[in-house]
Amino acid sequence: MSKAPGHGAAKPVWAAVQKMQAAGLPLVWFAAAMALLLSPQAVQAHALLVRAAPQPNAELTQPPEAIEFWFSEPLEKTFTGARILSADGTEIPSGDPRIDPDDPTHLTLPLESIEPGVYTVVWQTLSSVDGHEWVGSFPLTILDPDGTRPAGVAVEVTVNRRQGLPPLSDSLLRWISLLGAALLVGPLSMRWLLIRPQSNNSPDPLIETVISSTAIVGVLLLIASGWLQFLVKSLRLGGLDGFLELLLATRPGRLLLMRQTLLAGVFLLLIPNRWATVLFRRSVPACAALLTAAALFTYSASSHAAAAPGSGWAVAVDYIHLVAAAVWAGGLIFLAILLLLLHRRQAAPDPDRMVLLLKRFSLSAQIAVFILALTGLFSSFVQLPDPGSLIHTTYGRVLLIKLAIVVAIIALAFFNNRAVQRAGETVTSQRKLRRFSRRVAAEAGIIALLFIAVAVLVQTPTPNLPPQTAPAAPLLPFNEMAYEGDLAVHLQVSPNQVGHNRYWVHLSRPDASDIGEVQLVRLFFFHESGEMGQARLDLASLGEDAFAAEGAFLNRDGNWNLSVYVRRRGMDDVLAEIAVPVPSAETVRRISRSPWHNPVPRLPAETLVGALLIALSSVPLLWRRSLLRASRPLSLVLFMAALFFLLSGALLALTALL
Incomplete structure (x- = not known):
């Protein structure tokens, strides 16, 4: 029987097309999602007030033309605002709040003419990172014309506490999402561990059923918790009328849409169906794993790590931490479910497969715990400004609770690992297998408890944010010590930019002896070009041999020579010269917005x-x-x-x- 022309070549071509579909479609989907998620974002988490002008609790003789706010991270324009209330709670007419397009952390509330009185300034922010909403207030007093304080008190406003715990509903929904991530990632990783290299054998039918069922439950929990979290957020920000605007017009909303789309793809790949088998062949679990990896990245892109300096490194480490935790915790929960089903069915497991499963999971768990220890230590350095923050802040105390639970899990895992080392005896003895199953179930239960601490931790403001009433405290890009005569002169210039800077000088002696009575500390400014002459600035004493002043004396980029002149009673004058390179505005902008600088500025x-x-x-x-x-x-x-x-x-x- 003759074949149609070209029929024989059609099979290889169709096979090639199927292979391209199996490998290419999920990779394209994964690459597109990661490209969107990895786009640079100079962002932080929780929009807390850093400073305001006028300052909180200020008493002014004249009303300001506007109130300016600077927050700890960029703001979402749609749901961020401010207003001013009189002593009786009436809102005072004002202009529309506006966000500075060049500095998305800067909010301005224009004011109309206001009379003397006691007012309350109220602000509401929506984080452009994780969508956390925050409400705060502070009093502002306009004095009477004779300088006396007007009658009245500031209005009490319900605000978020600076270091408070998140709402119970938020913690519960985040706990569900963490559990869902573990139930999804754990079975997928266990399936990969069970397939021997260079072998097409699939896991045992019972194991395959548990893998697919557990993963489907996990993806459904992730999808449901995601929508519920966003629904609760929308209700807090004004009701369901703004749900679509919150979803489509904010970065957290767009991240949620990407995550839910990816998870929907994972669900379609996991459910028993014909089309996925035909389209992807045996690579269905691999495709689901790729889409799951991209979906999990959306959590790291909106985590506390995105608020840290060098957010690119911090987010990458947070993502590795999340995946390692999901592999370890999810694999353990999967193992507990599998052993429970075997016990209830009174079925004897295939010894070879169970030994392979236990030993490979044990190795993967050891690697995951090692990665968790490294990434967790790194994240602690990023989020905690000092060791005391572990005790004196809510974030630190919740972190200590989490670490205590982790220690308990690892201690129990040590005993379970001894049974794994004798896996052959464990799986063939019903008594030993039951005892091992109970310990694994206990370990999985403690992990579920651990997720509660993690759910609270990831939504608690980190202590690395500046206090609400603190003045602007940029990093110190210039920090130099010079020795001249008997003095050590320590000079700091912040933020070391063209324009306004703060100059701080500390004087000391190398032998720590008294430096004498300082009568004058003066700075002389001279640019290398020699075109602007010399300027000078007298510094005010701050006590304890420290002196400071502010001003716009560095009015050009390039190399400046700063001479620190010190006059002391009855002692020789000292003139220390220090070279100060001042970067251009474009360089400062590029560095400040880069997510790839040092994530722990206090460490080299x-x-x-x-x-x-x-x-x-x-x-x-x-x-x-x-x-x-x-x-x-x-x-x-x-x-x-x-x-x-x-x-x-x-x-x-x-x-x-x-």
């Missing part, structure tokens, strides 16, 4: 890189037995690399500290 970048290299050097040592069993030549290469990383990291860290 060399220290962070050195710590990372030292951590990497420990990997071959921790899993040396597995590496030796896999390949002796490979293990030798990795051991040599570990030694190199260890020495390099130690040298970098020491160089930064010395």
Whole structure:
């Protein structure tokens, strides 16, 4: 029987098309989602008040033309605003609040003519990172013409507490989303662990059923909790009328839409159906894993990490932390469910498959816990300004509770790991298997408890944000010490930009003896071009041998020479010269908006890189037995690399500290 022309070539072509569909479509979807999610965002989390002009609690002889606010992160224009209330609670007419297009953290409330009185300034913000809403207020007094304080008191306004816990509804919904992420990621990772390399064998039918069922429950929990969280947010911000505007016109809304779209794709791939099998063949779990990875990234893109300096690094570490936690916790919950089903059905598991499952999960759990320890330590450095924040802030105390629960889980996991080391005996003995199943179930239950602490933690304001009434406190890009005569002159210029700066000088002696009575500290400014002459600025004493002043003396970028003149009673004058490079406005803008600068400004970048290299050097040592069993030549290469990383990291860290 003859074939139609070209019929024989059609099968290879169709097979190639199917392979491209199986590999290409999910990859394109994944790449498109990650491209949108990885677009640079100079953002922070929780829009808290940093400073205001006039200052909170100010008493003014003349009413201001406007009230200006600076917040801890960019604001969403749609649901951010401010108003001013009189002593009887009446709203005073004012202009429309406006956000500075060049500085999205800056909000201005124009005022019309107001009479002397006691007023309450109320502001409401919506974070452009995670969509957290925040309400705050402060009193403002306009004095009578004779300078006396007018009668009346500020209105009490319901506000969010600076360091308070999040609402119970928010914590519950976030707990559901964390549980959903674990139930989705854990089974997918376990399926991958069960498939032997270079083998097309699928897991046991019972295991396959538990994998798909648990993952479907997880994705449904994620989808439901996402919509419910956004619904609660919409109700707080004014009701359901603004739901669509909140969803479509804000960054948190767009992130939610992307996440829900990706999760819908995961759901369609996981449910038993014919079209997914035909379209994706055996790569359905891989496609679901790719879409799940992109969906999880939306959580990190709207987490506390996005509020940190160097948010790009912080978000990447937070994402790795989230995935590792989901693999570990989700795999453990999956294992507990599987063992429970086997016990209820009184079915004997396939010994070979169970031994493979337990040993591979044990190895993956060890790696995940190692990653969690490193990324968690890094995140603590990013979010906590000092060790005392662990005790004195709500965020720190919740973090301590989380760490205590983690220690309990790891202690229980230690005993479970002993049973895994004797996996052959454990799975063949009903008594040992029941005992092991109970311990795994207990460990999974504690993990569910851990998720409660995490749900509260991720929604609690971090202590690295400046206090509400503090003046602007930018980083100190210029910080130099000079020695002249018997004095050590410490000069700080912040923010070291063209225009207005703050100049701070501290005087000391190398032997810590008294420096004498200082009569005058004066700065002389001279630009390298020599075209602007010399300017001078006298600094005011702050006490304890510190002096400061502000002014717009650096009126051009380039290299400046700052001379610090110190006059003391009965002692020689000192003139210390310090070179101060001032970056251009464009350079400052580029650096300040970059998400890839040092995520822990109080530590030198060399220290962070050195710590990372030292951590990497420990990997071959921790899993040396597995590496030796896999390949002796490979293990030798990795051991040599570990030694190199260890020495390099130690040298970098020491160089930064010395």
